[in-house]
Amino acid sequence: MAHSKVWSQHHDFFQCFRPADGKGPTRALPIALYDAVLDQLVAMFHAAMRGVGSDGGSSGISSSSGGGSSGGGADDVAPSQTDFVLARRLCETMARSFGNETERMDEFTALLEGYLGEPIDAHHPIRTEKFETDGSLRCCVGTGPAASMWLPVYIQEVKNEIGKSGDPYFQGQRYYQCYVADPKLAAQVRHTVLPALMLELAGPHLRVSALASPRDVTVVCEPLTPYLHLFSMERCDPDHMDRLALVLRAIKDGFGLLKDSCRRLVQQPQPPAASPTAECSASAASALALASPSASEEQVQKKARRGVVPPVRDLSLQLPYPLRPGTGFTDVRAIGPGVYKPLYSAKHGGRAVAVKFTRMSPDAVRVQRAWAAAGLAPALVLEEARPLPCGMTMLVMEWLAAEDGWVMFWSLPPDQKRRLHGEVVAALRRAHEVMVDDGRGGRLPGVHADLRQANVMVRGAAAAASGSGGCTGGGGEDAVAGSGAGGSSISGGAQVQVQFVDFEWAGLQGRTRLPRSICQRLPGYGSGCQVTQEYDWALWEHERVQGPL
Incomplete structure (x- = not known):
């Protein structure tokens, strides 16, 4: 448990922004997308850190956050006495200063459980092992025979001081993983990402993170706060106590949300037992994930030879919660899995669509809608973009499919880029002439603000005549159909269709x-x-001369 280097660098089971090479963030979704409750939790804690009170304004804290969150949580509840x-x-x-870790843990736990109105107990995630959490809150699922099934909603890990006896960030995740791997919870864990909160107390410093498990025994962990100092700083930093009180309120309200979520879980049939063949072929990595946190390398290998199988x-669960069965979306597939902005193709109402989850500037959707009406951008399939509590936006758009002839300009060979350059310039000129509703009763021209070759899609006249179109909801080198580097081409006559994508940064002229x-591009x-609009022209010209950024 104490060897964070082992857990962080040699396992893909912990997707938690460590190590810094990007294993975690590029292989996991933003944690808010795994569950509606996690979406709300992220909104609550982000609002708490901004110092947002019940009136939507600040609680004496000067906020520099750009763009608001549309969620509930701390936005709706002011800190109480x-x-x-x-x-x-x-x-x-x-x-x-405390003499040992137990003294600090007991003092902290007594204060917190009195505030929450719930007992926080040290608990053994694996009943046959001696290790236990520094405090857990669990929720009973179901009634009758199921009453003995308890799912964790809160785990705390305490260190007497920073740097003492291991890394609480990984130890808390490891305890949570043991719950996920518990065979007695297999029926419940099969159908939920098991949302939970984790609190680290390292000396007088407190941090809160969110936990989820979307597959096998993988743990996704995302900090919701930085380390907060538990110091009496009211004289030198009056905002500090407000922020801390709001975070405590978010913990309390978040615990309530997690309990309600657990109670709504429907008992599912037990998953079928793994076949002997599957047990024999279990990987050493899977075995290691289920091994005791304090296991030595030799013990790990023994468990690997026994063939421990992760839960079904x-x-x-690996999809964003708005795209799962029952939401109206079918045949959902990730486009460029691991890209920074989650992007999917799907069917909705019998129509091929692209679905993107991203953060957008305040006027971005208006610009895309206006350019789409002029045939210069993907049309939004749903009437309104869907804002999520965490601050992301869910966009459902037409799908520009490779089989319909759409190609990313970035992927074209140099000679075709030169031939089509004038078509793109003409399309951009038309786009800049489109007047966009500014939301205040006026109309202004739009600015794309990220007009790179990767965000321009083109289609030849012959393909346009035979294909129904659709749309990738975004470009980028990581992304989409028809983006094979240097291998795509445009055929047809003189007429070429051009559409601009990736409107996250788009806005109105002058705003x-x-x-x-x-990263600075120009x-x-x-x-x-x-x-x-001059920036759009400058960025396009820069890539024409210097090559794609």
Whole structure:
């Protein structure tokens, strides 16, 4: 349990932003997309960190967050006197030095369980092993014979001080994984990602993360807060206590959401037992994932030879929750799995669509809708884009399929790029002339703000005549049908269709800024810089001369 280097660098079971080579983020969805409750939890804690109160404004905290969240949680509930009392008591007690970890854990647990109104008990995730959590909250699923089935909704890991006796981040995930692997919970775990909260207390420093398991015994972990200092800092930083109180309120409300979610779980039949062949072929990695957290390498190999098999999981758990069975979407397939922005092809109402989950600037959807009406962008299939509580937007669009002749401009050979350059320029000129509703009763021209070759799709006249079209909901080198590097081509007559995709940064002329955390693509256009239609032209010309960025 204490060897974080082993768990982080030699296993794909922990997708938690470590190590820094991107194993976690590129192989897991944003945790908010795995479950509607996790979506709400992310919104609650993000709002708490912004200092948002019940009136939608700040609780004395100056917020610099760009773009709002449309979720509930801390946006809807102001911190109460009880929240502030606990915040003060934690700061008074946890700033002290304790003789050992148990003393700190007991003091913290007593304060928190009094606040939550629920007992927090140390628990053995694997009954036959001696190790136990530093505190768990579990929820009973079902009634009658199922009353003995308890699912974890909260796990805490305590260290007396930072750097003492192991890494609480990985140890908490490991305890959670043991619950996922418990054969007695197999029926419940098969049909849920098992959403839970994890709290780390390292000395007088507290951090909250969300947990989910979408397949086998894989753990997805995403921090919801940074480490918060449990110091009495009201005189030097008045906002600190407000933020801490709001986070505590989010823990309490989040616990309620997780309990309600557990109670709604329907008892499912036990999954079929694994065949002897499957047991024999279980991988050493799977065995290692189910081994005791304190197991030595020799013990791990013994378990691997015994053929421990991970639990059977519903494959749809790996999809974003708005795309799972019963949502109206069928034949859902990931496009470029592992890309930064989740993108899927699917059928909706018998129609081929692209579904994208992303964060968008306030006017982006208006720009895409207006350009689509002019035949210059993918049309939105649903009347409105769907905002999710976590701040992401779910876009359902036409699907530009390779079989219908659509090709990413970036993927074309140089001679075809030169031949089609004028077609794209003409299309961009028409797009810039389209007037967009500004949401305030006025109309302004639009700005794409990311007009690279990867975000331009083209189709020849012959293909346009024979194909019904559809659309990729986004470009990018990682992405889509017809994007084989250097291998695509356009055939047909002089007429060529051009559509622009990836409108996340799009906005209105005079009101558009680049995201703050981007790599600068052109001199003079850096983090958070205001951009106009001239930027679209400059970026397109830069890639024409210098090659794709």
